Amino acid sequence: MIRSFILWAGAATACVALSACGPAPAPAPVAETGCERQAVRVVSFTAPDARDTITARALGDACATAVVVWTLQDGAGKVLWTHAAPYDAFAAAADPSSAPEMGAFLRTWTEVAVDDTAASPPWVEDGAPEAWGPSGHSMFARETYETIRAAQLPRVCVPTSRETETCLFYDAQAEAVDVHYERGA
Amino acid sequence: MRGCKTILAAAAVLTATACGAPPSPPSPAAPALESTAGAGAGCAAEAAIDWAPRDAGPYQITARAAGETCGAGEASIAVKDATGKVLYSGAFDVAVMTNTIFADAKTPETTKAALLAWIDPQSSAMETTRALPDWPAGAEQPQSGEFPFYPAEGLTRDAYLRLRAQDKPLYCFVQGGESMKCIALDAAANAMTDVGVQSFPG
Numbered sequence: 132m133i134r135s136f137i138l139w140a141g142a143a144t145a146c147v148a149l150s151a152c153g154p155a156p157a158p159a160p161v162a163e164t165g166c167e168r169q170a171v172r173v174v175s176f177t178a179p180d181a182r183d184t185i186t187a188r189a190l191g192d193a194c195a196t197a198v199v200v201w202t203l204q205d206g207a208g209k210v211l212w213t214h215a216a217p218y219d220a221f222a223a224a225a226d227p228s229s230a231p232e233m234g235a236f237l238r239t240w241t242e243v244a245v246d247d248t249a250a251s252p253p254w255v256e257d258g259a260p261e262a263w264g265p266s267g268h269s270m271f272a273r274e275t276y277e278t279i280r281a282a283q284l285p286r287v288c289v290p291t292s293r294e295t296e297t298c299l300f301y302d303a304q305a306e307a308v309d310v311h312y313e314r315g316a
Numbered sequence: 317m318r319g320c321k322t323i324l325a326a327a328a329v330l331t332a333t334a335c336g337a338p339p340s341p342p343s344p345a346a347p348a349l350e351s352t353a354g355a356g357a358g359c360a361a362e363a364a365i366d367w368a369p370r371d372a373g374p375y376q377i378t379a380r381a382a383g384e385t386c387g388a389g390e391a392s393i394a395v396k397d398a399t400g401k402v403l404y405s406g407a408f409d410v411a412v413m414t415n416t417i418f419a420d421a422k423t424p425e426t427t428k429a430a431l432l433a434w435i436d437p438q439s440s441a442m443e444t445t446r447a448l449p450d451w452p453a454g455a456e457q458p459q460s461g462e463f464p465f466y467p468a469e470g471l472t473r474d475a476y477l478r479l480r481a482q483d484k485p486l487y488c489f490v491q492g493g494e495s496m497k498c499i500a501l502d503a504a505a506n507a508m509t510d511v512g513v514q515s516f517p518g
Contacts, residue, residue, distance in 0.1 A: 172348040187348075190380050190392065196400035200380075200392050200407045208384040210409040215392045217402035234350050241348040 166194040168234050172241040176285050177301055182206045187237040194218060194233045201240055201289055203299070203308065211308040212289075212299055220292040240290065247283040248300050251311050254280075264294075266315030279311055286311065359386035361424045363431035367395070369443070369485030372503035374398060377487075379431040386421045387414050393435060393489060395499075397506060404487075404499050404508040412492045440488035445500050448480045448511065460514060466495075467512040479511065488514065 169188040176183045184204050191197035199221070202213040222236065252260035254273045263269075269276050279300060288298040294316035299308050360382045367375045376396050383389015388411055395404040410418050417434045421427040433439060442448065449460035451473050458465040458476065467476050485501040491513065498511045 168350065170348040170350045188382070190378075190394070191400075193400060196396065196402060198392060198394045198402055198405045200390060202390045202407065204389075208388055210388075210390055210411060213390040213392075213407035213409060215394070215405040215407035217405055219402070238348045238350060 165192040166197045166230050166233050167191070168230060168237055170234070170237040170241045174245050174287075176203065176245050176287060177205050177211075177303065183211075185241045185243070187240040189218065189233050189237060191218075194229050197233065199237070199240070203287070203289075211301070214289065214291060214297070216291060221290070222293075243287050243289055245285060245287050248280045248286045248311055249283045250286060251276075251280050251298060253277070260312075262314070263312055264315045266295075267313055268315075269312040270310060271312075276311070288314075358384045359389070359421075359424055359427055361427040361431055363428050363435060365432060365435050365437075367437050367487065369437070369487075369501060369503075372485055372501060375403070375501075377435045377437070379435045381410060381421075381427050381431055383410055386423060386427045387411065387418055391418075391431070391434070395487065395508060401506070403501070403506065406491075406497070408491055413490060415493045417490050434489060437487055439490075440486075440496065440498075442486050442488050442498065442514075444483050445480050445486050445511070446483040447486065448476075448498070449514075450480075451476050458512075463515045463517070465512055465514045468510040471510075471512065476511070479509070486511070 166189050169186060171184055171186045174183050174185055175181045183206055186200075186202045186204070188200045188202075189197045190200065195218070197218040198215055199218050200213065200215045203211045205211055218233070218236075222232075252262035254260055254269075254276050256273070259267070259269075271279065284300040284302055286298060286300045288296050290296050291313075296314040298311045298314070300311045301308050360380075362378065362380045364376055364378045367373060367377050369375075375398070378394050378396070379391060381389060381391040390407050391410050391413075392405065392407040394402055396402055410421075413434075414421075418427070418430050421430040437443070449458040449465050451458040451465075451467075453473075457467060467473075479500055485503070486498055487501065487508070488496050488498040491497040494517070495513045495515050497513050499508045500511050501508050
């Protein structure tokens with residue numbers, strides 16, 4: 132642990148020293164390997180006229196063992212949310228040469244609907260919403276969950292596996308995204 | 317990233333409610349553009365390192381970063397077994413690690429160096445679950461000196477202590493400005509389990 136603390140302290144010092152300098156980053160070539168694909172979609176999530184982006188990437192030489200990454204960024208490129216999972220959490224073991232299928236999956240993964248938190252299932256006093264599924268849950272207490280629902284904040288629900296989904300909301304005052312609830316079978 | 321802004325967001329939501337935050341409009345039906353992964357990223361880098369914990373492996377740990385600039389965008393980690401099966405994967409915001417791992421990441425080359433340092437199992441002194449901090453009876457969570465360890469969601473004290481006693485290989489990496497994530501390897505089951513997050517001075 133002490134070794135790690137020393138590393139972090141050093142990194143923090145270096146950050147201060149370098150924050151005002153350093154060459155401008157140059158575009159980096161990206162090697163095209165077996166299943167490397169991405170899909171990018173522009174959405175209006177943080178504001179009605181925002182040009183936010185949802186990017187879905189596949190990383191790996193073979194589709195069957197690829198990792199897929201879903202990232203929501205605001206128009207300035209700030210990462211609001213990102214999630215990674217094995218591709219096989221979404222699909223049965225794929226043909227290693229099935230990059231087109233991967234492309235279709237990524238495209239679909241970006242095509243999540245932007246709505247608002249009023250679309251989240253109501254949480255009545257006698258129990259958690261059935262629509263969450265048996266393993267679904269929310270980090271919030273019921274009262275806060277309902278307050279978020281009533282606020283009609285921008286919401287997007289992203290599949291995180293074949294049987295799970297995370298519903299995110301954006302709070303403009305906090306400039307932050309958080310999970311309203313997670314659905315799970 | 318789950319839960320890291322929960323308290324902040326909850327407070328802000330209450331504020332937003334009082335101020336009458338406008339509802340979001342329907343999303344425009346813009347088509348997705350497809351390309352090679354990382355295409356269009358101003359700064360993309362990748363790194364890989366072998367991990368051979370005691371009596372297990374070898375495993376490969378890979379990391380990728382992609383952003384409009386270095387020091388921004390997302391970075392992902394994957395741990396795979398010798399067959400390529402993904403045992404763990406996670407994605408993180410690079411910007412929250414610019415005071416730690418990505419402090420020197422100004423170019424794709426230095427970003428690659430940062431990724432290598434990020435995923436190096438040797439960068440954490442906690443090599444097995446036995447090194448995890450104790451979770452005393454009655455305590456809200458384990459504690460390492462003055463720095464709390466936040467167990468993964470759903471991990472009970474009994475399960476945590478059992479995992480700790482089993483002395484399994486542990487892989488820890490920085491996941492923010494003030495914390496590192498730890499995942500335990502069950503070599504027999506060929507699976508990894510999220511144990512939680514160790515805080516440290518930011």
